[in-house]
């Protein structure tokens with residue numbers, strides 16, 4: 001037995017409700033089950049019950065055994081004084097309040113359907129990576145849609161928290177935050193931490209002073225990244241420029257070490273040198289990333305703004321002094337979409353919450369619905385189970401569902417799991 005299952009039984013009232021009574025045979029009428037509390041304190045708040053002749057309003061606490069109340073030291077915690085019903089699987093001991101009165105207790109084991117319990121145990125005992133895989137095709141479209149909507153909302157909130165953290169570090173400076181977020185995503189996972197450090201150590205305000213000069217922007221970015229090698233005419237020019245700016249803006253103490261970058265097992269198009277050159281070009285083209293990402297209403301306009309070509313040198317090189325076999329075509333379509341999903345969407349979600357303006361969140365969702373799905377093994381698993389994945393919205397939701405629900409067996413918090421148990 002798990003407390004999560006008892007939560008589920010109480011939340012959806014999945015037990016025999018005829019002659020519902022406390023362990024002291026007082027009749028119980030559930031007027032409101034209460035609101036599930038995922039923070040500290042009792043499990044459900046704002047419940048309303050009639051026990052005997054008296055109507056109560058307060059909290060519900062859930063345990064496997066009644067004695068868990070004392071094992072969890074709730075008898076010493078004032079947050080539990082307003083518990084009006086103790087819901088347990090097995091009643092092994094009367095539990096007393098501080099004033100000596102007994103807390104009314106509902107024991108669920110005798111009134112729970114054995115078939116339901118069996119279904120729950122079978123689902124959780126399943127060793128496949130998606131525990132409901134064998135039943136997934138029988139789940140209604142409504143339950144699938146409701147689940148994807150719910151988990152996507154959760155994912156957006158989580159992603160917007162990352163933006164919020166950066167915003168806090170930047171004392172509310174949206175422009176600097178957007179630049180750092182964008183730079184991080186130029187690392188395309190493998191170098192995202194190094195890119196973020198580069199951006200944090202190199203304020204956008206410094207780069208913006210030289211927006212009209214691509215060589216200077218490249219010099220500052222490459223110099224500060226620790227990747228600059230003086231091996232040819234171009235790199236020597238960059239080094240000369242960087243040395244000047246490093247003194248002027250006191251940059252050297254914050255310079256990255258070359259070992260912070262991952263260069264092995266990286267596709268040439270994803271080499272940090274190429275991505276830095278592309279970021280440099282974007283900085284020269286955009287006066288404000290924040291305005292671009294929050295004020296542009298068309299996804300195609302955003303795509304056009306990001307689909308740029310780096311400087312000529314970096315079209316022909318992947319490393320300093322090493323000519324590429326094939327000329328680089330600039331930021332590819334998939335990379336642009338990746339930047340939009342990981343930069344613009346979380347930024348709009350965070351901005352929407354901060355400004356208390358739903359229109360930005362609506363736009364983030366509309367963008368996700370219009371972008372194509374990415375391709376990875378999680379999405380392939382869902383497709384094999386018959387889940388329709390037509391857009392980035394479906395893809396992001398299905399990744400969230402797998403990572404934060406299925407793989408943690410949180411089936412009771414998932415509409416699909418709830419429907420499977422109800423069948």
Ligand code: SF4
Nearest residue numbers: 131132406411414417
């Ligand atoms: S969390 Fe939901 S979708 Fe995932 S395995 Fe459990 S019931 Fe299925």
